Amino acid sequence: MRPSGRDPSALRTVSFEPGFARHAEGSCLIRMGVTEVLCTASVEGKVPPFLRGQGQGWVTAEYGMLPRATHTRGDREAARGKQSGRTQEIQRLIGRSLRAVTDMKAMGEMTIAIDCDVLTADGGTRCASITGAWVALHLAFEHCRRMNIMTKNPLKDQVAAVSCGVWQGTPVLDLDYAEDSKADADANFVLTGTGGIVEVQGTAEGAPFSDAELMALLGLARSGTAELFAKQREAVGL
Numbered sequence: 001m002r003p004s005g006r007d008p009s010a011l012r013t014v015s016f017e018p019g020f021a022r023h024a025e026g027s028c029l030i031r032m033g034v035t036e037v038l039c040t041a042s043v044e045g046k047v048p049p050f051l052r053g054q055g056q057g058w059v060t061a062e063y064g065m066l067p068r069a070t071h072t073r074g075d076r077e078a079a080r081g082k083q084s085g086r087t088q089e090i091q092r093l094i095g096r097s098l099r100a101v102t103d104m105k106a107m108g109e110m111t112i113a114i115d116c117d118v119l120t121a122d123g124g125t126r127c128a129s130i131t132g133a134w135v136a137l138h139l140a141f142e143h144c145r146r147m148n149i150m151t152k153n154p155l156k157d158q159v160a161a162v163s164c165g166v167w168q169g170t171p172v173l174d175l176d177y178a179e180d181s182k183a184d185a186d187a188n189f190v191l192t193g194t195g196g197i198v199e200v201q202g203t204a205e206g207a208p209f210s211d212a213e214l215m216a217l218l219g220l221a222r223s224g225t226a227e228l229f230a231k232q233r234e235a236v237g238l
Contacts, residue, residue, distance in 0.1 A: 026140030057107025
């Protein structure tokens with residue numbers, strides 16, 4: 001029995017609240033169980049120096065957790081004067097995931113800056129960030145299209161992410177913190193709407209896991225992201 005009582009193939013309750021941030025060109029508050037992440041997409045009329053004059057855009061991301069996103073207060077990274085290695089790794093993952101489904105040439109020379117701020121953490125914050133950030137990015141591109149900044153939405157596909165793991169010998173979908181902290185193995189899968197794999201991050205916490213278990217986790221991830229893709233489309237009106 002999972003701590004939450006869910007079936008091994010069941011996602012936590014998932015909801016999207018698009019347009020949550022008043023001033024951002026695109027925004028979405030995503031909830032996956034208790035985990036809550038506010039994702040915003042801001043349009044900037046410039047590109048990084050390494051892309052100037054190339055006629056293409058850029059999508060980048062930042063990630064952070066509020067001090068009381070967890071059971072105990074954590075220091076703000078700004079107060080420490082530097083980001084942790086975990087923060088840097090996650091925001092690079094978010095950026096890579098979104099760029100994988102974006103036609104940079106169709107953007108023109110602009111940058112979309114994604115900010116993912118974790119309000120409440122109960123496992124799967126990087127996966128929720130990627131999934132919610134796609135909605136925010138889509139809405140920002142639609143804003144640009146309405147403003148005649150671009151003629152079509154540059155998104156080529158959807159992207160979403162979900163965690164899976166081996167809990168007491170059983171492959172399960174969408175780990176919450178109680179499972180993630182004690183799982184035999186855990187993995188994050190970043191998948192596209194057309195079935196592509198952007199990234200897989202997998203770790204055995206004790207004994208190594210098998211090929212069969214890895215494929216079982218991938219199967220769960222595909223079924224879970226199929227549900228997430230449907231909810232993304234609903235959130236943006238597709």
